[in-house]
Amino acid sequence: MFRSASNFSDNVDAVFLYIAGLSLIVLIGITVTMVYFVIRYSRKRNPVPKNIEGNLTLEILWTAIPFLLFMSMFYFGWVGYKDMRAIPADAIDIRVTARMWQWSFEYPNGVKTDTLYVPVSKAVKVDLKSMDVSHAFYVPAFRIKKDVYANKNNNLWFRSDKVGRYDIACAEYCGLNHSKMYSAVQVMEQKDFDAWFAEVSKKAGVQPTLVLQLKK
Amino acid sequence: MVNVAGPADKIEPSFLEVSTNKYKGILSWLLTVDHKRIGILYLFSMMTFFSVAVVFGFLIRLELIAPGRTIMGPQMYNQLFTLHGIIMIFLFIIPGLPAVFGNFFLPIMIGAKDVIFPRINLFSWYLFITGGLIAVISTMLPGGSADTGWTFYVPYSVRTTTNVIPALAAAFILGFSSILTGLNFVTTVHRMRAPGMTWFKMPLFVWGLYATAWVQILATPIIGITLALVIVERFLGVGIFDPALGGDPVLYQHLFWIYSHPAVYIMIIPAMGIVSEIIPVFARRTIFGYRFIAFSSLAIALFGSLVWAHHMFTAGMSDTAQFVFSFLTYAVSIPSAIKIFNWVSTMYKGSIQLDPPFLYVLSFIFQFSIGGFTGLMLGALSVNIHLQDTSFVVAHFHYVMFGGTGFGIFAAMHYWFPKMFGRMYNKKVATWAWAITTIGYNALYFPMFIMGYLGMPRRYYDYLPEFQPYHVASTIGSWILILGLIIMFTNLIVGMRRGKKAPANPWGGATLEWTTQSPPILENFHTIPTIEKGPYDYSQFEIPAAKEAQ
Structure with a gap:
C-alpha cells in the first residue's frame, strides 16, 4: 500500500493501520448512530421526546473502553519508538x-x-x-x-x-x-x-x- | 417554531438603538461599554480578518494546484501561509467564540446585566484592534511581512530580514486582550450569577467559557514573555534561543507550545459548549450527562496544559519526556471522547428538528471526531515520527480547528443570529450553504491526510509530481468551500438587513437569553431573574409540530 523500505516501515504502518482501523470502526459507529437517531427521532416520527438525564454505567463504559484502547495505542507507539532509539553498535x-x-x-x-x-x-x-x-x-x-x-x-x-x-x-x-x-x-x-x-x-x-x- | 408569548415580546428599544453613552452613530459604538455591542464589534472585526485569511488560504491552495510556480514565487507563498496562520489563530479563532459570543451571551445566560468589568471589556477590544492593525501594517513595511510560519521558530525568526518584530508585537498585544477577556469572564461567572443560578444550573456554554477563561489567564502570559524574549534577542543580540548566540532553539519550542497547545483548547472548548447548547434545543430534551460534559471541559483545560511537547517528538527530547508526553496526549483524548458520546446520546429519543444550527453541529461532530482520531494516530510515538511536519498534521489540526471550532462558530452564528439582530435569515439558503461548506471542507482537507502519510512535508511551496492528484482534489475542495462560505455570509448579511422579524424565542430554548426580547434591551433584564429550572428543561414548552425549513 505505502512505499516501505526500512526496518521500521512495516511496524509504523502496522501501528498506524491498527489505530486507523479502530478509529474507522468507531467513526462509522458514531456517524451511523447519529444519522439513525436524526432519522428515527425526527420531529415527524417522534413528536414526543423523552428526557433522559444520563446513565452512569454508560459513562463508565465509554470512559473505560477508550482508556484501554488508548493505552494499547500508546504502548504500540512506544515499543516502535524504542526500536528507533536502539542504535546497533556496529552501525x-x-x-x-x-x-x-x-x-x-x-x-x-x-x-x-x-x-x-x-x-x-x-x-x-x-x-x-x-x-x-x-x-x-x-x-x-x-x-x-x-x-x-x-x-x-x-x-x-x-x-x-x-x-x-x-x-x-x-x-x-x-x-x-x-x-x-x-x-x-x-x-x-x-x-x-x-x-x-x-x-x-x-x-x-x-x-x-x-x-x-x-x-x- | 416555538413562540412563547411573554412580556419579552413587547418590543422596547433594543441595545442596537440605545447606547451606554451620550454619543450617536459610530462613536456610540466605539465608546460603548455594553457587553452586547462589544460582542458585535468583535464579530465584525473578526469576520473581516477571517475573510482576509480565507483569501490567503485560497491563494495558497491555488498555488499548490500544480508543482512549480503557478501564480506566485516562494517568498510570497511563505509570507501568505504565515499571515494565514497568524490571522486565523490570533485574530479569528482564539477570540472567535469567547470574545464574540461569550461577550454577548455569557452575562445574559447567567442572568447578569453585563460583565463585571465593562470598561476593561472595551479596552480588550481596543487591544485586539491595535494588535490586528500592527499585524496589517507589518505587511506593508519595507522588508515585507513575516515569513516564519505562525510558530515563529527560532533561529529562523531571528535571521530572516522580514518584519518579524511587528508581527511578534502584534501577537504580544493580542495576548493581553485574551488575558483581560479571560479575567473578566472568570470573575463574572464567580460574582454575577443570578439568584438560583447554581454552578450546575449554568448552561454548558458558560462552563466551556469558564474553563477556557482559566487557560487564557494562565497560559497566555507565557507566550507574551516568550515573544518578548525573541524581540530582546533580535534587538539586543542576547543569546536566548539562537544557537549562534549560545541560545537553545528547543527551549523556544517548549515555551511556545506551553502556551500554544493550551491555546488549541482555548479554541475548541467554547465550541464544544456551543454544541452542548444546540443539541438539546433542537432535540427538545435535556442534555445527556450534564455533569460529565461540564467536568470534561475542566479536565481538558487541565490535561491540555500538560501535553505541549507532543509537538516536539522529533526534536530529540529524552525518552522519558517522549514517554510521558505521549501518555498524557492519550489521557487528554478521553474527556473529548466522553463529550462526543454524550452528545450523540442526547439525540436518543429526542424530537429532532433539522434547522441550520443543528446541521452545523452534525458536521462538527463528524469532523471533530476525525480530527480527534487522527490525533490518536499522531499521539503514537513511532507513527508521530513519520507524520510530524507533514500535511497529515495540517489536515489534523484543520479538522479540529476549522471542522470543529470553525463549524462551531457557524453553528453559533445561525443559532443566536435572531437574538442578536432581531431578524431571521433564510433557512433554506442556510441549509444549502451548510451542505456546500461541509462537502467543500472535507474535499479540501481529507486529501491532505493521504498525501501526508505518503510523505508530503508541510509548508512546501513546491512538491514532487506524485502528490499532484491530492493537491488538485484539495484545491477544488477549496473552491467548493469558498462558494459555501459566500452563500452563508451573504445569506446572513441579507438576513441582518431584510430578514423577517424574529420572535423572542424562535427555537424554543430554555436558557436565559431566550427570555429576553430579540434583540435584547440595554442591560438585558428589567429585573434580575431568579432561576429555578435547569438550562435544558423544556417542560414549559409545547412541542412544536414538525415543520419543513422555510
Missing part, C-alpha cells in the same frame, strides 16, 4: 550536515557526498548537524525523521533491506527554498557499494574504511 556512522538549502554527507574516512549512499541490510547511523537554522531530516519511505539543530547532536538510525533510491526531504520550515531541500538515499548491493566507496575514497586520497579515522 556505519555517517555525518549529515544541513544548511539552507542542501544536505551533505560525510563518511567516517572523510569522503563527502551530496547523496547518501548506503549498503543494503546494514545498520546506518546518521549524526545530524545544522550549519544555520533548524532543519529536519526526513526519509518518508523509511518512516524516520529527526530535527537538525546547530547546537545539538541529534541522531537516528535505519537499515534498509531494499535496494533503491529514496527521497530525503527537509521537514522543518527553513525559509525560501525549504521545499527544494531534497536529497536521496541510494541503497546499494554490498558489492556495488564497496566498489563505489573504493572509487570515491581513491579520488579523495583516503583509505576506503568505514571505521572512524582519527584526524591527523
